[in-house]
Amino acid sequence: MKIIIGSKNPAKIKAVKSGFSQQEAEFVSIDVPSGVNAQPFSDEETIQGAINRAVGALNQGNGDIGIGLEGGVHETSHGLLLCNWGALATHNMEPIIAGGARFLLPEEVAARLRLGEELGPVMDDYAKMKNVRKHEGAVGIFTNGMINRIEMFTHVTTLLTGQYTYHQKHLRR
Numbered sequence: 001m002k003i004i005i006g007s008k009n010p011a012k013i014k015a016v017k018s019g020f021s022q023q024e025a026e027f028v029s030i031d032v033p034s035g036v037n038a039q040p041f042s043d044e045e046t047i048q049g050a051i052n053r054a055v056g057a058l059n060q061g062n063g064d065i066g067i068g069l070e071g072g073v074h075e076t077s078h079g080l081l082l083c084n085w086g087a088l089a090t091h092n093m094e095p096i097i098a099g100g101a102r103f104l105l106p107e108e109v110a111a112r113l114r115l116g117e118e119l120g121p122v123m124d125d126y127a128k129m130k131n132v133r134k135h136e137g138a139v140g141i142f143t144n145g146m147i148n149r150i151e152m153f154t155h156v157t158t159l160l161t162g163q164y165t166y167h168q169k170h171l172r173r
């Protein structure tokens with residue numbers, strides 16, 4: 001089985017590899033445009049970005065499965081949530097989607113995003129670190145290292161592979 005990951009972000013690549021650890025697979029990672037804003041600003045937009053990356057990866061990489069993982073934010077009456085979504089695309093069914101951790105961003109960070117900055121550079125500035133998005137992620141910073149971005153996206157990938165396996169077993173016509 002050839003799995004194409006629609007990103008070169010090492011945190012996402014590690015997450016997909018561990019999410020598929022139960023299966024024999026060859027992995028290829030390619031940069032695929034998300035087709036949405038660099039900073040998605042709703043669940044809807046973040047899901048669409050994940051789907052676009054999964055479908056783009058599948059088609060460009062000539063594989064059996066394409067995986068797209070996307071981070072975004074979602075405005076609520078409680079404040080701005082960080083949200084995370086994943087999609088799994090194959091040649092013979094509609095993409096499967098799954099969501100990951102959601103939690104409130106501190107107002108100081110949220111305010112900068114509302115003014116048009118991207119979370120990646122804002123997190124580096126806020127945490128005084130480099131490339132937070134490629135390592136622990138905002139989730140790692142704000143949970144004091146209890147859950148990092150790789151673990152969070154591994155969970156999303158496992159939700160995708162689990163649904164895929166269920167589909168193959170029970171729903172395939």
Ligand SMILES: O=P(O)(O)OP(=O)(O)OP(=O)(O)OC[C@H]1O[C@@H](n2cnc3c(O)ncnc32)[C@H](O)[C@@H]1O
Binds near residue numbers: 008039119138139
């Ligand atoms: O290389 P790609 O796959 O594009 O990975 P990315 O982390 O840069 O891009 P995403 O599309 O997943 O996220 C959209 C934006 O939000 C940022 N972002 C999302 N989740 C984050 C997190 O947990 N920590 C830091 N930045 C995050 C990210 O850096 C982008 O600026």
